[in-house]
Amino acid sequence: MAGSSRSVPDDLDSTVLRHQVQRYFNELSQEGPLNMEFLSMKRKPASSAVGTAMRTSTFDSFLPKKMCFDSSVAEANSFTADSSSFARKGVADSYSQSLNKSAKVDLTAQYEQKLSEKQAKILELQQKIIQAEMKFNSLLTAKDQLDNDLSNLKDTCSTKIKHYEDKIETLQIEIKQLHLKNDHLSKENILTKEAMDQLRLACAEEKISCSKELSRVEQKMIDMQLECEDKIRGLEKNLEKALWEANKHQMEAEEAKNQLKLKERVASPPSDHTTVIEQQRQVILEMENALFAQRATFSQSQEAKLARIPQLEKELAHLHATNQLYRETAANELLLKEQISALQESVHRYKDQCQAIPDLQGELKKLASHLREWESMAERLFDANSLAQVQAQVENMRRKELKLVDDIGNLQIELNSLKRTNSTLRDKVEALSNVSKTKLDLEDRVRKLERKLIVVQKDRDHYRTINEMYENEMTRVGGPATVSMETKQINELERLLEEYRELVSMADTTPKANQETITKLNQENENLTKEVAELNQTIKHLKTQLEVAESRGIASDTRVLHFTNNPLDNVRRKTLEQVSQLEKENESLRERVRLMEAGQTQNLTLLVGDHFEQGCTPERLRELEEKLKSSEMKNQRVEEVFRKYCSDFRRGIFELFGYQVDNDECGNFKLTSVFSESSADYLSFKYVGDGLMVMDSPYLHTIDDLVQLHINNQKSIPVFLSALTVELYSRQSINSSAYPSVMVTPS
Amino acid sequence: MAAGTAQETQNFVTLKGSVELIVDFFNYSLNSILYQRGVFPEESFIPTQHYGLTMYMSKMPEIKKYTDEILPHLKKWLTEGKIKKLVLALCDVNSKEPLECWEFRILAEETPTGEIKQQGTKPLKDIQQEIRNVLRQITACVTFLPLLDCVCSFDLQVHTKKDTQGEGWGDVQPLSIQNAQEVQLRSFSTSIQNVHTFVSYKSV
Numbered sequence: 001m002a003g004s005s006r007s008v009p010d011d012l013d014s015t016v017l018r019h020q021v022q023r024y025f026n027e028l029s030q031e032g033p034l035n036m037e038f039l040s041m042k043r044k045p046a047s048s049a050v051g052t053a054m055r056t057s058t059f060d061s062f063l064p065k066k067m068c069f070d071s072s073v074a075e076a077n078s079f080t081a082d083s084s085s086f087a088r089k090g091v092a093d094s095y096s097q098s099l100n101k102s103a104k105v106d107l108t109a110q111y112e113q114k115l116s117e118k119q120a121k122i123l124e125l126q127q128k129i130i131q132a133e134m135k136f137n138s139l140l141t142a143k144d145q146l147d148n149d150l151s152n153l154k155d156t157c158s159t160k161i162k163h164y165e166d167k168i169e170t171l172q173i174e175i176k177q178l179h180l181k182n183d184h185l186s187k188e189n190i191l192t193k194e195a196m197d198q199l200r201l202a203c204a205e206e207k208i209s210c211s212k213e214l215s216r217v218e219q220k221m222i223d224m225q226l227e228c229e230d231k232i233r234g235l236e237k238n239l240e241k242a243l244w245e246a247n248k249h250q251m252e253a254e255e256a257k258n259q260l261k262l263k264e265r266v267a268s269p270p271s272d273h274t275t276v277i278e279q280q281r282q283v284i285l286e287m288e289n290a291l292f293a294q295r296a297t298f299s300q301s302q303e304a305k306l307a308r309i310p311q312l313e314k315e316l317a318h319l320h321a322t323n324q325l326y327r328e329t330a331a332n333e334l335l336l337k338e339q340i341s342a343l344q345e346s347v348h349r350y351k352d353q354c355q356a357i358p359d360l361q362g363e364l365k366k367l368a369s370h371l372r373e374w375e376s377m378a379e380r381l382f383d384a385n386s387l388a389q390v391q392a393q394v395e396n397m398r399r400k401e402l403k404l405v406d407d408i409g410n411l412q413i414e415l416n417s418l419k420r421t422n423s424t425l426r427d428k429v430e431a432l433s434n435v436s437k438t439k440l441d442l443e444d445r446v447r448k449l450e451r452k453l454i455v456v457q458k459d460r461d462h463y464r465t466i467n468e469m470y471e472n473e474m475t476r477v478g479g480p481a482t483v484s485m486e487t488k489q490i491n492e493l494e495r496l497l498e499e500y501r502e503l504v505s506m507a508d509t510t511p512k513a514n515q516e517t518i519t520k521l522n523q524e525n526e527n528l529t530k531e532v533a534e535l536n537q538t539i540k541h542l543k544t545q546l547e548v549a550e551s552r553g554i555a556s557d558t559r560v561l562h563f564t565n566n567p568l569d570n571v572r573r574k575t576l577e578q579v580s581q582l583e584k585e586n587e588s589l590r591e592r593v594r595l596m597e598a599g600q601t602q603n604l605t606l607l608v609g610d611h612f613e614q615g616c617t618p619e620r621l622r623e624l625e626e627k628l629k630s631s632e633m634k635n636q637r638v639e640e641v642f643r644k645y646c647s648d649f650r651r652g653i654f655e656l657f658g659y660q661v662d663n664d665e666c667g668n669f670k671l672t673s674v675f676s677e678s679s680a681d682y683l684s685f686k687y688v689g690d691g692l693m694v695m696d697s698p699y700l701h702t703i704d705d706l707v708q709l710h711i712n713n714q715k716s717i718p719v720f721l722s723a724l725t726v727e728l729y730s731r732q733s734i735n736s737s738a739y740p741s742v743m744v745t746p747s
Numbered sequence: 748m749a750a751g752t753a754q755e756t757q758n759f760v761t762l763k764g765s766v767e768l769i770v771d772f773f774n775y776s777l778n779s780i781l782y783q784r785g786v787f788p789e790e791s792f793i794p795t796q797h798y799g800l801t802m803y804m805s806k807m808p809e810i811k812k813y814t815d816e817i818l819p820h821l822k823k824w825l826t827e828g829k830i831k832k833l834v835l836a837l838c839d840v841n842s843k844e845p846l847e848c849w850e851f852r853i854l855a856e857e858t859p860t861g862e863i864k865q866q867g868t869k870p871l872k873d874i875q876q877e878i879r880n881v882l883r884q885i886t887a888c889v890t891f892l893p894l895l896d897c898v899c900s901f902d903l904q905v906h907t908k909k910d911t912q913g914e915g916w917g918d919v920q921p922l923s924i925q926n927a928q929e930v931q932l933r934s935f936s937t938s939i940q941n942v943h944t945f946v947s948y949k950s951v
Binding site: 563 | 813843901902904913915916917918919
């Protein structure tokens with residue numbers, strides 16, 4: 001361990017202790033001379049300090065006993081003497097003083113005691129120093145460990161920095177490569193540009209030359225055309241001239257002929273004229289020959305020209321082709337221009353990318369710093385060195401969060417369910433309280449009614465007693481009462497007799513009765529007419545009301561709505577229920593009163609209940625059950641009989657006509673012959689209107705001839721079925737004796 | 748409440764705000780009529796302050812539930828312009844005979860294209876003042892209306908267009924009072940919808 005690290009007063013306890021020791025020594029120095037060498041000991045190692053402490057303790061233990069100053073011992077144990085010389089000096093001084101002053105013996109003893117106490121204190125302090133130093137050592141070891149960790153961290157950081165540096169280098173290399181690529185591309189671009197320029201120049205030159213040539217050729221063509229046209233015009237003129245001349249010559253010839261004829265007529269046989277004529281004829285012939293020659297030459301020249309026309313056409317076509325070629329080259333030039341523009345755009349893009357590179361580098365640095373921050377944060381938060389650990393911890397935390405959320409959800413659900421149960425319980429409690437209230441009300445009513453009943457009973461008893469008393473009085477009176485009764489009876493009988501007499505008289509006077517009935521009917525008629533009139537009036541009134549309502553806004557396009565759960569209906573429903581309940585209660589109480597009047601006193605409530613349930617007594621129930629059972633039995637028997645009859649009937653049909661008849665859900669009849677070769681060979685019939693109709697089936701197509709003959713022509717299903725039976729029977733190779741055994745009767 | 752829905756920037760109500768105002772007015776009118784006409788006991792009402800007036804609102808749960816159920820439907824239909832009038836009928840419970848009818852005729856103002864106006868032009872303060880006047884008149888009607896000396900309850904009939912439908916609502920015959928006397932109260936307008944109030948009662 002470095003001494004320098006020890007000398008650093010970083011430990012608070014040790015400094016405090018030192019201060020304490022210093023203060024203590026200062027106190028001692030005030031009391032007497034102090035050897036400050038002890039202070040130098042505190043800078044010695046802990047082991048030596050302990051040793052010195054031990055030694056000083058051993059020395060100091062003897063000190064009070066010796067009570068003298070031994071210089072030789074001090075010299076021999078210079079180290080120990082050094083450590084405790086300040087004490088000895090003090091002791092020696094005090095001792096010399098005691099020698100000099102014997103009266104102060106007690107004081108010295110006290111002094112010694114103090115000294116020993118202080119020495120003990122010193123020892124304690126020394127021990128504390130040792131402990132502090134041990135602490136210091138432990139701290140030093142911790143610091144070493146921390147240094148080690150720091151160095152490790154530094155290493156990791158340096159590796160990471162190296163890694164990032166490598167990354168940056170690679171990125172820089174990439175950037176350089178990109179730069180190089182960019183340069184290369186720019187060079188290429190320049191080259192291509194140059195090439196393009198050259199090409200463009202060449203193209204331009206070529207174009208110019210082509211255009212020149214084209215213009216020249218075109219000019220040539222135009223010239224040639226003009227020339228040709230001139231020539232053609234000249235030739236045409238010549239031709240016209242020649243024709244005109246020819247015509248002229250012909251005219252002249254005709255004139256000459258005419259003159260000749262005239263001369264021939266005028267001059268009777270003049271020989272000179274004939275010669276002249278012959279001469280003239282010769283001249284004419286010559287002229288005609290010359291004309292022919294001219295014509296021939298002209299035609300030849302024209303033919304030669306015509307022969308040249310295809311050549312000229314060929315030339316024209318060639319010129320057209322060259323023209324097309326020039327046009328194509330112009331189009332190619334446009335394409336090249338487009339290529340150049342595309343390349344220029346790519347160059348621009350590259351330039352933009354190059355400009356963006358420094359920004360990207362800056363971003364890269366930023367991201368790296370961010371990454372470092374994240375890493376440090378991850379290290380701080382999760383004590384994790386690698387990303388995987390951080391991820392794992394984050395995932396764990398997420399899982400925990402999910403778990404917690406799930407728990408919260410479950411708790412919420414539980415809470416909701418508890419709330420619901422709480423609310424239902426509250427409702428129940430309220431309902432129960434309502435029930436208890438109604439029960440209390442009813443009990444009150446019952447009590448009131450019982451009280452009333454008691455009052456009524458008392459009244460009844462009272463009246464009975466009065467009645468009895470009256471009867472007793474009457475019995476006591478006797479005779480006159482019976483006489484009065486008899487007179488009453490006689491009067492009544494007389495009245496009845498009179499009524500009978502009236503009836504008899506009524507029977508005698510029937511026409512009168514008829515008249516009365518007629519008058520009655522007339523009256524009724526009048527009443528009815530009045531009623532009709534009244535009804536008409538009410539109809540009119542209602543119509544007017546309707547009109548008023550319509551005028552108020554209840555038009556045909558209006559709908560009048562009301563909320564079905566409205567207070568009026570609710571109140572009405574409640575009141576009706578209450579009324580019905582009260583009526584029931586009233587009825588039961590009446591019954592109760594009746595029973596009580598009849599003399600019943602026990603089980604009144606049960607008796608009342610029985611009275612209300614008389615509508616459905618157990619005997620009646622039993623009767624009804626028996627009836628139900630008997631009707632069920634009857635139904636079952638009818639079903640059985642029907643089934644038996646049905647099966648017999650079907651069997652009979654099967655055996656008699658040779659067809660099993662089944663009826664499916666759609667109401668179709670399925671007929672399967674006894675002689676059919678497979679179960680798929682069946683016929684189906686359906687009712688259409690009044691008659692049956694054969695339904696189409698694969699089997700029906702196999703017997704088309706029978707269908708054609710019997711169904712289509714004869715229009716008879718029985719004949720068709722019989723014919724089919726005969727046909728199938730004839731097909732069967734087995735004899736007829738086997739028929740019954742093959743037959744499977746339908747159930 | 749309704750002021751919150753009104754547009755604060757211009758201080759003019761929108762269609763939504765107008766509907767809110769009308770529905771609020773109807774709610775207060777209904778409660779006020781029930782209180783003033785003694786349909787339900789006095790102690791089942793609590794006084795509250797609205798539009799600067801003391802209004803009595805029912806605290807009976809069935810009435811509260813009823814209003815809570817019907818008012819959203821009324822809001823929806825008013826917004827769609829389907830309601831023509833609301834008739835609050837006070838009837839005898841035993842005979843179901845109508846004794847008093849409070850009519851609230853609603854006329855929606857339309858744009859030239861025939862659609863309901865979406866934005867009003869009347870300040871909210873003016874509308875509230877008009878509503879206050881109508882509510883005051885409803886309270887004052889007790890002075891001339893005949894005493895209802897039987898067990899009464901109420902029903903609300905909504906006169907709507909044919910295509911109106913709502914959950915819990917059913918068709919009903921329109922009520923009419925025989926020998927009825929009709930009194931028109933003040934009207935108010937939100938500049939989107941006009942509400943004309945009438946009361947008709949059986950003249951003795």
